Amino acid sequence: MEDKSERSRLAVPATEAARLLLGSVLTHDDGGEPVSVRVTEVEAYMGDVDPGSHAFRGRTARNNTMFGPAGHLYVYFTYGMHYCANVVCGEDGHATGLLLRAGEIVGGVETARERRNNPRTDLDLARGPARLAQALGINRDLDGADVFAAPLRLELPAEPVPADEVSSGPRVGVSGPGGTVEYPWRYWLTGEPTVSKYRPAQPKRRPAAGATAR
DNA sequence: GCTCAGATCATCT
DNA sequence: GATGATCTGAGCG
Numbered sequence: 001m002e003d004k005s006e007r008s009r010l011a012v013p014a015t016e017a018a019r020l021l022l023g024s025v026l027t028h029d030d031g032g033e034p035v036s037v038r039v040t041e042v043e044a045y046m047g048d049v050d051p052g053s054h055a056f057r058g059r060t061a062r063n064n065t066m067f068g069p070a071g072h073l074y075v076y077f078t079y080g081m082h083y084c085a086n087v088v089c090g091e092d093g094h095a096t097g098l099l100l101r102a103g104e105i106v107g108g109v110e111t112a113r114e115r116r117n118n119p120r121t122d123l124d125l126a127r128g129p130a131r132l133a134q135a136l137g138i139n140r141d142l143d144g145a146d147v148f149a150a151p152l153r154l155e156l157p158a159e160p161v162p163a164d165e166v167s168s169g170p171r172v173g174v175s176g177p178g179g180t181v182e183y184p185w186r187y188w189l190t191g192e193p194t195v196s197k198y199r200p201a202q203p204k205r206r207p208a209a210g211a212t213a214r
Numbered sequence: 215g216c217t218c219a220g221a222t223c224a225t226c227t
Numbered sequence: 228g229a230t231g232a233t234c235t236g237a238g239c240g
Contacts, residue, residue: 043232051233054225062225077234080222086232100234130233171232 006148007157008069008195012091014044014096017070017089018187019160021098025106027153028136030195035115035136035144037126039100040192043171045086047095052171052183066095073152074134075143085138087154093145101186102127104176104194105135112136127194131153149151 002163005027025180034179045053047066054063054076066088074086074097090096103126105112112125119125147154152156171186187194 023221054232057226060226076232078226078231080231082233084232101232128234205229 006154007069007071010087011091012089014046014089014098015185016045016097017087017096017164017165018042018044018185021100021155022166022187022189023157023161025155026103026147027102027107027150027155028138029153030099030137031151032054033108033111035105035112036131037100037103037136038106039101039103041102041186041188041195042185043093043099043101043186045097045099046183046185050183050185054190059095063095064185066097067093068144071147071154073138073142073145073147075138077150079088079132083133083138083140084129085133085136085142099129100132100186101129102192102194104192105134123194161189 009020021039023038023040025036025038027034045055045204047055048058048160049055054060055066059067062076063074066086067071068088069092070089070143070164073084074088075084077083079131084099086097087098088097103127105122109125111120113119113122115137116125116131116135122153126135145152166187167190168184168187170184
């Protein structure tokens with residue numbers, strides 16, 4: 001019922017939907033112990049105007065989900081070993097989405113620990129997009145899944161978090177022509193210990209201070 | 215505490 | 228054939 005209005009709340013530009021997602025709780029119930037994550041960090045991808053987006057060059061089989069209606073999950077496999085999860089937002093036909101970068105495990109901690117092979121601290125359970133996906137047990141089968149229907153459940157906060165509790169900055173790991181700092185589309189909850197540490201996107205090799213650029 | 219290099223495969227040119 | 232919205236482990240201070 002509220003399902004429908006919840007979905008429509010996501011049908012706005014990613015830069016706005018980001019504040020809805022921050023503080024929301026995503027649950028994945030695969031039949032075992034459900035695991036819930038409170039989202040603390042997201043990254044906006046604005047489709048065809050965004051050089052860092054998978055959708056920049058147009059619609060393909062892989063990013064097809066992002067072009068669809070809001071409220072679905074776009075899952076992709078990268079670097080040969082990691083899954084990343086996005087929540088599609090914006091209007092149908094606009095390839096905008098929000099990458100779930102980090103979160104705090106608020107339910108099913110033990111299951112999350114097992115999936116992550118028992119990291120040293122719970123803060124590491126979902127710090128980083130691939131870790132978050134792993135902790136939740138997300139895989140490619142969930143690509144295109146509805147976040148408001150089983151086995152997923154997304155609970156948006158009644159009201160967006162106050163603007164003064166949200167920080168924004170350059171995106172991580174995004175390189176490209178012209179840039180990354182021009183698009184400060186990474187959002188996180190100020191002061192959250194689970195937020196991944198800022199790391200500037202480096203081309204490939206660090207420009208050595210000296211001259212011996214090998 | 216920090217920095218660096220490697221792993222590994224689906225997708226696109 | 229090259230690249231990538233990354234993570235992890237090892238090594239060093």
